[in-house]
Amino acid sequence: SSAARLRFRPENGMKVLAMGRITVFPRDGAYQLYCSDVTPDGVGDLYVAFEQLKRKLSSEGLFDAQYKKPLPPFPHRIAIITSGAGAAIMDMLRILGKRYPLSKVVILPVRVQGAEAPAEIAGAIRYANKYQIADVIITGRGGGSIEDLWAFNDERVARAIFASEIPVISAVGHEPDVTIADFVADVRAATPSNGAEIAVPEQADVRALLLSLENRLGQAERKRLDALASRLNELSARPVLQSPTGFLQNRRLDVDRLSDRLNAAEKHLLLAKRQEYVRLVSSLEAMSPLKVLARGFSVATDASGAILRDAKAVAPGDSVHIRLEHGALDCRVEHQSEVQ
Numbered sequence: 001s002s003a004a005r006l007r008f009r010p011e012n013g014m015k016v017l018a019m020g021r022i023t024v025f026p027r028d029g030a031y032q033l034y035c036s037d038v039t040p041d042g043v044g045d046l047y048v049a050f051e052q053l054k055r056k057l058s059s060e061g062l063f064d065a066q067y068k069k070p071l072p073p074f075p076h077r078i079a080i081i082t083s084g085a086g087a088a089i090m091d092m093l094r095i096l097g098k099r100y101p102l103s104k105v106v107i108l109p110v111r112v113q114g115a116e117a118p119a120e121i122a123g124a125i126r127y128a129n130k131y132q133i134a135d136v137i138i139t140g141r142g143g144g145s146i147e148d149l150w151a152f153n154d155e156r157v158a159r160a161i162f163a164s165e166i167p168v169i170s171a172v173g174h175e176p177d178v179t180i181a182d183f184v185a186d187v188r189a190a191t192p193s194n195g196a197e198i199a200v201p202e203q204a205d206v207r208a209l210l211l212s213l214e215n216r217l218g219q220a221e222r223k224r225l226d227a228l229a230s231r232l233n234e235l236s237a238r239p240v241l242q243s244p245t246g247f248l249q250n251r252r253l254d255v256d257r258l259s260d261r262l263n264a265a266e267k268h269l270l271l272a273k274r275q276e277y278v279r280l281v282s283s284l285e286a287m288s289p290l291k292v293l294a295r296g297f298s299v300a301t302d303a304s305g306a307i308l309r310d311a312k313a314v315a316p317g318d319s320v321h322i323r324l325e326h327g328a329l330d331c332r333v334e335h336q337s338e339v340q
Helices: 045-059 087-099 117-130 155-163 180-184 192-199 203-236 244-287 289-294
Strands: 016-025 030-040 077-082 104-109 136-141 168-172 187-189 299-301 319-323 328-332
Touching: 045 155, 045 180, 077 087, 077 117, 087 104, 087 136, 087 192, 104 117, 117 136, 117 155, 136 192, 155 180, 168 180, 168 192, 187 192
Parallel strands: 077 104, 077 136, 136 168, 168 187
Antiparallel strands: 016 030, 299 319, 319 328
């Protein structure tokens, strides 16, 4: 039961101050020490517990930057998990109302000191996530001793912050104070007031940004209108809009030029075809049998119309048709002879 109350885990080789009572067995001369409390030698037990939990959670990756979630730039709802009666809540409400009054603030009051505090803080974080009551969570308290801030060094609170789907800002104590919650949270604030400043933008900065965007939008729109006006002037200055009949006249001239080019191309093509025709006719005439007849030759055919190339192809008494340059003769074969 005494060991269960320790806030750190004893390790082999650790030097400690042990307090308790001594009993003696007279028969054996044996002494026993019953420890009721153990304190690390040279440092407090809370410091040792802090370092042990820090090493444990760090080895599990709960502090890794890859798990840090970005804060929303313009949160609609902010959940504050802290004491409902402390000075910290009043400072945060004042700063949030001054910097960004558009945000709705939801307060989840919890105890921030004592044995019950860690469970209440962790439960409030889980509640905010379950019902998605906010876009960002601020949890913390004002300054105090390490014992006062110990609820934010509790493993339950650390794991609840890590499991939160809503970004969490840890705002515990004063600037030098560091807790386990600061390492696990998505963003660490030096103080509760600083946490409120981090959670929301400054309304003056938002106004300046909106004014800048308005000016840029106006300039872009004026530039677009100027470009459209310039385009309109350019189009209105074109001949087709200045004088539609002149535009039609220009198109008519273009049609005439195209017509002349087509006619010239047609004539050139016809001339080339005609010359090709004459060349082919000349070639055919050069090969024509009629040209042979014009030189004094004749063509003889038998009764069937076959051309005679050999005198032996006919016999005396056969009819022969002879074609001359001018006219034809129907003859009868009287005799055959060999040409020497």
